[in-house]
Amino acid sequence: MLASFSAGMLKLYKRPAAWGLLLVALVLSQIFNYLVPYAGYLSADNERAAEQILASTMPEYLISNSIGGFPLFAGALALTLGVLSVGSEYSFGTLKTMLIQRPRRLTFFAGELLVLAVAVLAIVLSIFALGALTSYTIATSLSNSIAWPSLSELARGVASGWLILMTWCLLGAMLAFLFKGMAMPIGLGVVWILGIENLIVNVAAALLDFADTLQVGLPGVNAGSLVSALGGRSDAPGVNTAVDGTQATIVLVAYAVVFVLIASVALQRRDVT
Amino acid sequence: MNSEGVLVETRNLTKRYGSRILAVDRVSLTVRRGEVYGFLGPNGAGKTTCMRMLLGLIRPTSGKATVLGRSPGHPESLVRVGALVESPAFYPYLSGMDNLRVVARYASVPKRRIEEVLRLVGLTHRARDKFATYSLGMKQRLGVAAALLKDPELLILDEPTNGLDPAGMADMRDLIRRLGSGERTVLLSSHLLGEIEQICDRVGIISGGRLIAESTVEKLRGKGALLVGAKPLDHARQSAEQLLGAERVEVLNGTLRLNVDPVTAGRINRELVDAGVEVTELRPVEGTLEEVFLEMTDQKGESHVG
Incomplete structure (x- = not known):
C-alpha cells in the first residue's frame, strides 16, 4: 500500500487543480472569517457594535472561525477534491495503466484513500494556520490581549474539521467510482451539499414529519451540528444545533465508512474498460 | 500447466455482455516462452477484450486463463508483465518523466529504470515536457516505455502502431522486433496483416470473438x-x-x-x-497471410464487439 500511497502523493502534489482547490479554500476562509468582519468593524456606526464584530476575529475564536465554513463551501471543495482524484483516473483512462502495474485494486484504493486523508488534513491545517496568523496580526495591530484556544481544543477542532471534510471528500470519491467520471459526481455532490440538504432542512422539515425526522440523519446537518458543538455560531450558513457533538461525530464516521465500502465494492467488482 | 514453456494459456475464455453481445467466445490460445505471438483480427473481433482479461481488467464470463502460472491480474504475475492496452493513457498535467515515476512507484521499480526505458524508446529529449503536449507517436512510445519499466518477461502490446504515420510504424516495428529478439515473450495484437507477418513467429487469428486459427506464420501462409x-x-x-x-x-x-x-x-x-x-x-x-486471413474471416456470426 505504501507504493500506491507514494505514487498517489506524487500525482496529487504535481496537480495544479489540487493546489487551486487549496487556494480557493484559503481565500474564502480568509474573506468570510476575517476580511468581511474587519471591513465591518472599520465601517461600523457605533463603537460597541464595532468591538463585537472585531471580537469574532480574535485568536480565541480560531476554531469556530476555521471550521465554520466546512459544512458548506469547504465541504463542496473537499467533495471536488475526492471527485478529481478518483474521477480523473476514469476520464484520463489511467486506471487501467496503473492497475496493470502491480497493486491489487483494493491496495490501489487504500493508497488513494490515504492520499486524500493527508490532503484533507493539509487543507484543514492550512486554514487553521493562516487563520491563526491573520487573527494574531489583527489582535497585535490593535494591541488587544491574545488568548489562544488550548492545544486539546485545537486538536479536537482540527480532528472534527478533518472528519467533516473527509466525509464530503469520500462522498465525492464514491460518486466518482460509481459514475466512472467527473462531471456527474461534481454536479450531484455540489447540488446535494449546497441545495438539497438546505431544502430538506429549511422547507420540507417544516411541512412534513418524515423530513423533520430525516434531517437529523443527513451528513450536512451533522457536520453543521459538529461545528456548533465546537463553538461555531449556529446562525452561520450550514451550522445548526440539530444534534449533539457526539452523535454528529458518530453519524459522520458512519457515512465515511459506508462511502468507503460502496466505493470499494464498485472498484473491486466492475470491469475496467 | 508447464509455466516454464507456456507463459499464457487460455481455455474456453468467454466474455459476454448481457444476452446479446458475445465479445469473446471460447478462446483457447497458448503463448510460449520467447516467441512473438501475433493476435490478428479485424476491428471489433475481440482482441482488446481478450488482452484486458489476460491483465485482470475484465473478468471473464466463463473459461480460464493463466498468465505466468497465476490467475490474470495477480500481483505476482503482473510484476513480470508489461502492457500497453489500447491507447496509451497517462496524466496530461505530468511530464513524461513524472508519469513514468508514478508508474514506477505503483510497480515498485527502481527509479534508474526510467532513464533506461526513455532511452530505449528515444524519448529522453522530451521527457520533461508535459504528456499533453506529446504527439500521438510520442504518447505511444511513452506507453511502450511504461510497459518496459519492469523489464518484463511478457510484453503485451495492443495495437501499438495504431494512429502512427508510416515512419512511426516502421520505428515501432523495429523496436518490437528488438524487444522480442531475446528471451522476452511478446504478445502483440494488430489488425495489420503486414505488421504481424513481419514481426511474429506464431499467429492466432480471431474473428467474431472466436479464435479460428493458431499456427506459425509459415504454416498459415501455406x-x-x-x-x-x-x-x-x-x-x-x-x-x-x-x-x-x-x-x-x-x-x-x-x-x-x-x-x-x-x-x-x-x-x-x-x-x-x-x-x-x-x-x-x-x-x-x-502465399500471403492476407489471403489466408480474408478467407478465414469471411464469416458472419452473431453480434460482436472488440
Whole structure:
C-alpha cells in the first residue's frame, strides 16, 4: 500500500487543480472569517457594535472561525477534491495503466484513500494556520490581549474539521467510482451539499414529519451540528444545533465508512474498460 | 500447466455482455516462452477484450486463463508483465518523466529504470515536457516505455502502431522486433496483416470473438504457388487442370496461378511443354497471410464487439 500511497502523493502534489482547490479554500476562509468582519468593524456606526464584530476575529475564536465554513463551501471543495482524484483516473483512462502495474485494486484504493486523508488534513491545517496568523496580526495591530484556544481544543477542532471534510471528500470519491467520471459526481455532490440538504432542512422539515425526522440523519446537518458543538455560531450558513457533538461525530464516521465500502465494492467488482 | 514453456494459456475464455453481445467466445490460445505471438483480427473481433482479461481488467464470463502460472491480474504475475492496452493513457498535467515515476512507484521499480526505458524508446529529449503536449507517436512510445519499466518477461502490446504515420510504424516495428529478439515473450495484437507477418513467429487469428486459427506464420501462409505465363492460355489451363485438378488452377490477369508447391516447377514445365503449351514465364510466389486471413474471416456470426 505504501507504493500506491507514494505514487498517489506524487500525482496529487504535481496537480495544479489540487493546489487551486487549496487556494480557493484559503481565500474564502480568509474573506468570510476575517476580511468581511474587519471591513465591518472599520465601517461600523457605533463603537460597541464595532468591538463585537472585531471580537469574532480574535485568536480565541480560531476554531469556530476555521471550521465554520466546512459544512458548506469547504465541504463542496473537499467533495471536488475526492471527485478529481478518483474521477480523473476514469476520464484520463489511467486506471487501467496503473492497475496493470502491480497493486491489487483494493491496495490501489487504500493508497488513494490515504492520499486524500493527508490532503484533507493539509487543507484543514492550512486554514487553521493562516487563520491563526491573520487573527494574531489583527489582535497585535490593535494591541488587544491574545488568548489562544488550548492545544486539546485545537486538536479536537482540527480532528472534527478533518472528519467533516473527509466525509464530503469520500462522498465525492464514491460518486466518482460509481459514475466512472467527473462531471456527474461534481454536479450531484455540489447540488446535494449546497441545495438539497438546505431544502430538506429549511422547507420540507417544516411541512412534513418524515423530513423533520430525516434531517437529523443527513451528513450536512451533522457536520453543521459538529461545528456548533465546537463553538461555531449556529446562525452561520450550514451550522445548526440539530444534534449533539457526539452523535454528529458518530453519524459522520458512519457515512465515511459506508462511502468507503460502496466505493470499494464498485472498484473491486466492475470491469475496467 | 508447464509455466516454464507456456507463459499464457487460455481455455474456453468467454466474455459476454448481457444476452446479446458475445465479445469473446471460447478462446483457447497458448503463448510460449520467447516467441512473438501475433493476435490478428479485424476491428471489433475481440482482441482488446481478450488482452484486458489476460491483465485482470475484465473478468471473464466463463473459461480460464493463466498468465505466468497465476490467475490474470495477480500481483505476482503482473510484476513480470508489461502492457500497453489500447491507447496509451497517462496524466496530461505530468511530464513524461513524472508519469513514468508514478508508474514506477505503483510497480515498485527502481527509479534508474526510467532513464533506461526513455532511452530505449528515444524519448529522453522530451521527457520533461508535459504528456499533453506529446504527439500521438510520442504518447505511444511513452506507453511502450511504461510497459518496459519492469523489464518484463511478457510484453503485451495492443495495437501499438495504431494512429502512427508510416515512419512511426516502421520505428515501432523495429523496436518490437528488438524487444522480442531475446528471451522476452511478446504478445502483440494488430489488425495489420503486414505488421504481424513481419514481426511474429506464431499467429492466432480471431474473428467474431472466436479464435479460428493458431499456427506459425509459415504454416498459415501455406507453401505458396506457381505463376505460369503460357500460350495459348485456354489450352494451358485445360492441360494444368488435367495435371493438377481444377481446384488448384486459377487464371489471374492473363496468367495461370497453380496452387502447388513451387518445388514442382520443373515437372509442371515439362508436362505443359509436352502437352504443346508454350511456357513463357514460370515464377514461384509466396502465399500471403492476407489471403489466408480474408478467407478465414469471411464469416458472419452473431453480434460482436472488440
